[in-house]
Amino acid sequence: MAEVELRVKPIKSGTVIDHIAGGQALNVLKILGISGTTDATVSVVMNVESKKLGKKDIVKVEDRELKEEEVNKIALIAPAATINIIRDYSVVEKRTVDLPDEIVGVVRCQNPSCISNTSEPIKSRMLVKAKNPVLLRCIYCEQPLTERIADYLI
Amino acid sequence: MLKKRNVLSMREFSREEIDSVLDLASSLEPYARGKKSDMLSGKILALLFFEPSTRTRMSFETAMKRLGGSTINLGAAEASSIAKGESLADTVRVIGGYADALVIRHPKEGSARLASEFSPVPVLNAGDGAGHHPTQTLLDLYTIKKESSLEDLEIALVGDLKYGRTVHSLAYALSLYGADITLVSPPSLRMPEQIKADLSSKGTRVRETCELNEVINNVDVLYMTRIQRERFPDPVEYSKVARSYRLTPESLANARENLIIMHPLPRVDEISPAVDATSHARYFEQSFYGVPIRMALLKMLIGGDN
Numbered sequence: 001m002a003e004v005e006l007r008v009k010p011i012k013s014g015t016v017i018d019h020i021a022g023g024q025a026l027n028v029l030k031i032l033g034i035s036g037t038t039d040a041t042v043s044v045v046m047n048v049e050s051k052k053l054g055k056k057d058i059v060k061v062e063d064r065e066l067k068e069e070e071v072n073k074i075a076l077i078a079p080a081a082t083i084n085i086i087r088d089y090s091v092v093e094k095r096t097v098d099l100p101d102e103i104v105g106v107v108r109c110q111n112p113s114c115i116s117n118t119s120e121p122i123k124s125r126m127l128v129k130a131k132n133p134v135l136l137r138c139i140y141c142e143q144p145l146t147e148r149i150a151d152y153l154i
Numbered sequence: 155m156l157k158k159r160n161v162l163s164m165r166e167f168s169r170e171e172i173d174s175v176l177d178l179a180s181s182l183e184p185y186a187r188g189k190k191s192d193m194l195s196g197k198i199l200a201l202l203f204f205e206p207s208t209r210t211r212m213s214f215e216t217a218m219k220r221l222g223g224s225t226i227n228l229g230a231a232e233a234s235s236i237a238k239g240e241s242l243a244d245t246v247r248v249i250g251g252y253a254d255a256l257v258i259r260h261p262k263e264g265s266a267r268l269a270s271e272f273s274p275v276p277v278l279n280a281g282d283g284a285g286h287h288p289t290q291t292l293l294d295l296y297t298i299k300k301e302s303s304l305e306d307l308e309i310a311l312v313g314d315l316k317y318g319r320t321v322h323s324l325a326y327a328l329s330l331y332g333a334d335i336t337l338v339s340p341p342s343l344r345m346p347e348q349i350k351a352d353l354s355s356k357g358t359r360v361r362e363t364c365e366l367n368e369v370i371n372n373v374d375v376l377y378m379t380r381i382q383r384e385r386f387p388d389p390v391e392y393s394k395v396a397r398s399y400r401l402t403p404e405s406l407a408n409a410r411e412n413l414i415i416m417h418p419l420p421r422v423d424e425i426s427p428a429v430d431a432t433s434h435a436r437y438f439e440q441s442f443y444g445v446p447i448r449m450a451l452l453k454m455l456i457g458g459d460n
Contacts, residue, residue, distance in 0.1 A: 113283050115262040120241050122268060140264025141285055142163065144348060 008043045014062040016084040021077065022047045022055030027150045028074045028081070029059060031106055032066065040064060053080060068095070073106055075099040076134060077150050099128045107136065107145065107152045114141040124154065160270040160277045161451055163286045164323040169330040176296050178450040179443070185220050186445040194223035197456055200253035202228045202245070202269075203280070204260045209419065209441055210280045210289070214257050217448035226253060243272040250274040254456045258282075276455040284319050290418060291323040293447040294377070297440040301414050302374050307333040310369045313379035313399060313424060315345040320418045321379055322349055329358040336369050337362045340395045343385065366399055371408045376401070376434075378417045378424045402426045406434060416440050 020028055025044045029035070034042060041062040050056035057078075065085050074081055075097040085093040105123035109116050116124045116138065126136040126145065136145040145152065158166065167175075185191045199218040203211050215225050228249070242265060250256060250273040258269050259280040266279030266286070281287040298304055309328065311321045315337055325335060325345070335358060337345050344362065353360050363369065370376065381399060386392035400423055401415065417425060417437040429435055 109264075111263060113261075113263050115242070115260075115264040115268045115282075118262060120268060121243050122271070138264065140267050141282075142165065143263070 008045055008058070008060060010089055011043075011060050011062050011086055012089055013087050014041075014060065014064050014085075015066040015071075016086060017059040017061075017066075017071070017074070017078075018056070018082045018084060019050065019053060019078075019080045020057040020059065020074075021053060021080065022050075022057055024077050024150065025057035025059050027077050027153055028057070030153050031073050031076065032061075032070060034061065069100065072097050072100050073103060075131070076103070076107065076136075077153075079132065079134070099131050099134065101128055102126065102139075103128060103136065106154060107149060108154050109138040109141060109143055110145055110152055111138065111141050111143040114138060114143060116140045159455070160266075160279075161288055161455070162266050162270060162277065162279045164288045164291050164327050167288070167327070172292065172295060172327065172330065175292055175447065175450050175454070176299055178453065179292075179296055179446040180300075182221075182449045182453065183446045186217070186442070186449060188220070191220065192222035193453060193457055194218060194221040197223040197255075198253045199223060199225045199452065199456075200228070200249045200256045201225055202249065202256055202258045202260075204228075204258075205281070207259055207280065209444060210259065210287075211257075213441075213444035214278075214280065214448050217445050217452055220445070221449055221452065223254075223452070242268060246273040246277070255452065278451060278455070281319070284317060286323055287319050288323060289444070289448055289451065290320050291327050292451070293440065293444045294320070294324050294416065294418070295327055296443045296447050297416060297436060298375060298414075300443070301436045301439060302412065304331045304333075307331065307375065308336075308373045309333055309375040309377060310336040310338050310366075310373045311345075311377045311379070312338040312366060314343045314381050314385065315339040315379075316343040317382075317385065318379045321345070321377070324377065325349065325353055329353050329356040332358070334359045335361070336373065338364070338366050338369055338399075340364060340381075340399075343381065366401075367405065370401075370405060370413075371410065374410065374413060376413065376415045378415065378421070380417075380420070380422055380424060396423050399424055400426060401429050403428050403432055406432060409434065 025046050043060040045058040047055045071083050081097050083095050084091045103126045107126050108124045125139040129135040129137050218225050246269040255276045257278045257280050258266050261283050263283040263285035265282045270277040315321050383392050413434050414436040415434045
């Protein structure tokens with residue numbers, strides 16, 4: 001933990017997402033909608049040692065308290081992630097992530113013949129059929145998605 | 155009674171709901187054979203076929219007209235607003251304003267569900283790509299019920315079990331009736347693992363073999379499907395497979411007396427025309443049963459209190 005402290009200093013307020021599976025931090029940001037042109041102050045630490053996971057990533061988003069429904073979607077690729085809400089340098093809330101029953105507009109269907117992969121005015125919709133391991137099913141073509149979910153992030 | 159607004163996928167049907175459709179179809183059969191009716195008088199069914207179809211389109215038209223309703227037709231997609239790049243969502247919103255229900259066949263999987271999200275009126279899926287074709291499955295079940303029995307059924311599904319959409323939905327529906335299913339296909343056209351796992355998880359006994367002759371004498375129903383030439387890169391391999399999956403009166407010599415043979419049609423070489431004259435052939439009856447089944451669905455969805 002001491003080594004992590006040296007890499008990124010504690011934040012005053014905002015959200016710290018810890019215990020992200022090693023290498024997935026950028027995908028986590030993608031799911032959260034924090035992309036290249038964001039104004040937010042974001043720190044990303046990747047592939048540091050973790051007793052629990054071997055290697056883990058950490059994401060710190062300053063001055064923004066991520067809501068439960070925003071964060072739960074990251075369970076798709078980082079099921080062990082923990083969310084810490086920080087106010088005035090202390091953790092005021094700590095929670096784990098839990099996938100919702102349906103995920104809209106986050107993962108595209110892997111079936112190239114699916115109507116959701118066309119220019120129709122709809123968002124992808126995936127039902128969560130199982131959480132560990134994750135099993136998604138496209139609401140349109142009913143194609144399941146279980147492996148390499150990160151490859152299908154929109 | 156059917157509480158649905160749309161008919162999109164067999165997955166949405168419970169056994170009780172299937173039974174209620176089959177029972178209603180049975181009571182409507184006299185009308186399918188020509189008895190006069192005005193049950194759907196004044197109602198309009200819109201047919202949106204973005205892909206060619208003969209029997210599905212015509213049997214929907216027949217069902218509607220025999221019950222006193224009328225139909226409007228999108229016609230060839232090239233000659234419609236689709237050719238101008240209109241989305242399916244907009245097309246169904248517009249045509250849904252002209253009709254009391256929509257029947258849709260479209261090459262993209264999931265297109266019927268999309269249509270149901272935008273249509274102001276009920277949507278019936280008449281085949282969405284390699285996806286679902288629930289009215290075919292319902293008429294298959296109706297055929298089995300009428301010509302054989304859905305109880306303690308031993309059935310073999312034969313042919314292209316990988317790409318054939320009809321056999322996937324049929325196998326799923328049969329699992330609701332506890333049928334004993336044998337899958338007969340060449341190794342390259344086996345039923346996808348996911349679907350087999352789904353069947354087994356429902357407690358259905360599923361066996362797999364490549365040899366049609368092993369199963370002919372041990373089943374109540376042989377459900378034949380077409381093996382498409384284009385699935386085989388090697389024409390020699392295709393003709394070998396096609397020959398081994400061909401039914402002839404000789405191959406049926408030791409079959410159960412009450413065996414019935416079904417096929418969603420069109421057939422190519424899978425069933426010799428000589429089989430038509432045997433007591434086992436039921437594929438033309440099966441094709442006719444599409445009319446009472448579609449009548450039942452239309453009556454349930456748009457028939458009001460009649």
